[in-house]
Amino acid sequence: MHSSPSSPVVLTNVTLPDGRRADVSLRDGHIAAVHERVTPGDAPTETTGSVGDDRIELAGALLLPAFVDGHCHLDKTFLGVPWQPHMVGSTIRDRVTAELDTRRRLTTPVTERALELVHRMVEHGTGHARSHVDIDPQSRLANLHALLEVRENVRDLITLQIVAFPQSGVVAAPGVPDLLDAALREGADLVGGLDPHGFDGDVEGQLDVVFGLAERHGVGVDIHLHDPGEVGAAQLRAIAARTRALGMGGRVTVSHAYCLGDVEDATFARTAKELAGAEVSILTNGPAGPIPPVLRLREAGVRIFAGSDNIRDAWWPYGTGDMLERATIIGLRSDLMTDDELHTAASLVTTEAAAALGLDRYGLRPGSRADLVAVAAGSVAEAVAAHPRRLLVTHAGRVVATDNCPVPDLPAPQPGVQRAW
Incomplete structure (x- = not known):
């Protein structure tokens, strides 16, 4: 599955930087919606994406802005x-x-x-x-x-x-x-x-x-x-x-x-x-x-x-x-040792760098550019400390890399898989 800015995508069951689980809809190169899951196992709701949208199950992986x-x-x-x-x-x-x-x-x-x-x-x-x-x-x-x-x-x-x-x-x-x-x-x-x-x-x-x-x-x-x-x-x-x-x-x-x-x-x-x-x-x-x-x-x-x-x-x-x-x-x-300090380390390569470069619409809010990276970690602190794999990278809503491999076809998610990484 090769996605493009005109091909809507839903990233299901991601962990947001604040620890919440969510489904994130991408459309026209931007984040269209972020729908919080009440529990990690919740299925995507009817308000998450539309019929026909490609869905990529991320099984709790941490989602960050690129x-x-x-x-x-x-x-x-x-x-x-x-x-x-x-x-x-x-x-x-x-x-x-x-x-x-x-x-x-x-x-x-x-x-x-x-x-x-x-x-x-x-x-x-x-x-x-x-x-x-x-x-x-x-x-x-x-x-x-x-x-x-x-x-x-x-x-x-x-x-x-x-x-x-x-x-x-x-x-x-x-x-x-x-x-x-x-x-x-x-x-x-x-x-x-x-x-x-x-x-x-x-x-x-x-x-x-x-x-x-x-x-x-x-x-x-x-x-x-x-x-x-x-x-x-x-x-x-x-x-x-x-x-x-x-x-x-x-x-x-x-x-x-x-x-x-x-x-x-x-x-x-x-x-x-x-x-x-x-x-x-x-x-x-x-x-x-x-x-x-x-x-x-x-x-x-x-x-x-x-x-x-x-x-x-x-x-x-x-x-x-x-x-x-x-x-x-x-x-x-x-x-930098505490979780808050590890968040600070992460901000140096995300939000603080984006602000210094004057990037528009950077982040994980609806309306932000869909430039994203999913990593095999359950929290920001773990991501900084553990040097995890990159599972998925998108640019303007298009998948440009998966699992450190350039743009392969993404396999369909396996039924019942809760933690693919």
Whole structure:
């Protein structure tokens, strides 16, 4: 059974994030109804769907809105090519140089490698992703054009935002401001930045370019910031000030922000207050070393969400594209242990990430987009802790993956089966 947005589907006997059992009707790419079951064994009622609707029995599996990968690099991945040994660099600049050398040797096109990664992400339940794409004097707009092609090819599987990312710097590399401008004209959704102090050595100069382009094109901003300590925190405050001045609250993200995990309490409090007041979001992938403190930032009113970052590329030999695994990693790194804290970990790859990316109609309410994932767990906390199988993935109401296998025909449910997983 291959479903489509015009083919109504009822997902029967699912567990909602709040623990209720329900039947969920999908129609025209959206959730049409959520009908609670009084007891788990209740049969679907006459108000759940219509005669002729396809029904998929999920036997109590947890249903979540599709995962959101708030930060990846589709153009960088080595998936689809033979294993590439990791090349260690002592500085960001050294690693940029090493990456350029490695990628020049690759013969597999960006489109093929990116598609390999996208399909893995979809199979793991990701329905939305924000990918940065390198814009530099060497590749110019070639990688952007590749990702624009990929985005069109996978639009029925996943929605992609593209950030024009100056991996070689903004003011330190000749011609990059003009290339970023061209990238935004040709289809990039946001403008990026990279370590205004540590890489460019000119905080105000880089922010002038990045926020100037954002204002000119009416797009959001997503800046990589690896600089540690007070140097990094000062840049966060400068970004917050620019955001407030331009009225861009809710449209600016700082990715990584390691400094938030290694500054003094007074500096953290001051910086978090300014980030919250400007509505600047923080992205983390839960890396080794200092990590933005999830609970402290939330308590301070700062939105924090998650992304994969690098997946099997020149920067990082690890990565699967599985955002539920990413929630687990961040939970472990952040000592999130109680059920409420595990819910927080899950929110980093669902509701918080969706809000940071500005996604419309995200969630499990009637009227929400039917971008969903069913996992073999009985609760959100168990899903984060247990790394369960993905049983079903839908995008705009269409089944796009089942049980980590790409779009097979779904077997008819077996009579009497109460827990298929």
